Amino acid sequence: MGERTTQPFALQLLDQLEPLANLSVVDVAAGTGGLAVAASERGASVLAVDFAPAMVERAEERLQQFHRSTAKVMDFIALDIADGSQDVAISNFGILAYPSWQGALKEMVRVIRPGGAIALTMWTNRDDCSPAHLLHRVFRQLFPNKDLWPPGLFPIFSPTALEKGLLRAGCVDVRVRTAQADWSPFSSNDVVRECDPMFRGFLVMLD
Template sequence: MNDPERWDRMIANYEEQAHPFTELFSSAALASVPIGPETEVLDIATGIGAAALVAARRGARVLATDFSPGMVARVAAIGPANLRAEVMDGQALAIEDGRFDVTISMFGIMLFPDWRKGLREMARVTRPGGIAVLGTWKNEAGAATNLLLTEILCTRFPELALPTMPEGMTTLRDPARLRDEMVAAGFEAPAIAEVTHDFMLRLDILDDADRILGLMPHWTMLSAEQKMTAAAEIRRRADEAGTVDVLPIPSTALIAIARRRCT
């Protein structure tokens, strides 16, 4: 999770699959946030810019940051003129205090090795009274294909020791703890909402699953026979759901919106 080169290698698959999915949550998260041409917005751990692009389309001046040079280059290539992208560590942002009106991190800070420092940095660069938008997954296994594979492996291969999820994911999936950690970081009165969207897993990826899933520890840990069993289970679930080309995977996020404390 904390190797930028790993994320660099994921860009094509990420853009094809994860980006449209996370953009749904970003649009929902920013729907009630006042953003316009005079708004300065920071997107931390931007990926290929799902939240940054939502804000930029509303006219904001946006800085998108990520520790993956490849992701940043992709954002810079696809973004409009009012969106800049820079390589930056979200645990040590090279940004002055109180610089931004709105700061965002959709499913990013929760993955940081020192996620509490990431939250403090998010607060530091938000102006007093400014707004922070933080997205986390409600399920400890995350969302989308990772969530599906976790369910399948627990059912079909209960003897396997599954990869350990980042501490931030397991802590911030609880609304009360998410609220407390944001307050401790420097925000006040976080409002937390649940948002659910289906990840539409294309069944044709199972024809070349190693190419699409080859960077997922939940997949690479399996033997060839176990991979066949897992793929068969995915197809079985699709048949049970009455779908032909895709398997919907309901995934729920917690969206926290808070203001930076003025004192």
């Protein structure tokens, strides 16, 4: 369900980085590998990393058709990757969703070669710009004294604040732009079925 809403932005991100053929790319917080697959299709050698073993297992299955791409379990703030070994580091709706994003960004800077590129995406703070924002607004209306997810997830970034964070991490020639794409949800039944395990976890924390 998540990839249904994020993949259009992944493709726009890759368009900005073209040409990718024969470049080494690390996809941080890769999830189930939607961006990693798309980058591999464009000729990149992709290492997709995530801290969730089930996500990595699914990404590895999808990347098997690309002999130069793979997926591994890694901590975002302690990547098991050599300094300056990657041409491009990407995180599509990944590290910026976590309070530890600044540390993860520094790791991305560390692993790319001089003159390489870092590319990130995250929802803006506009109302209902993503399923997460819509869900949060409705939940807050129904349960004004409870939080939908743990504090610190999905921080709000203005373009200026994000640019300053990137510069602090060691990036240069920083460019922030707003991208747009349509997202269409599954049916209500599909959403409930896909999200039920996640919601159960949140409700335990809220009780």
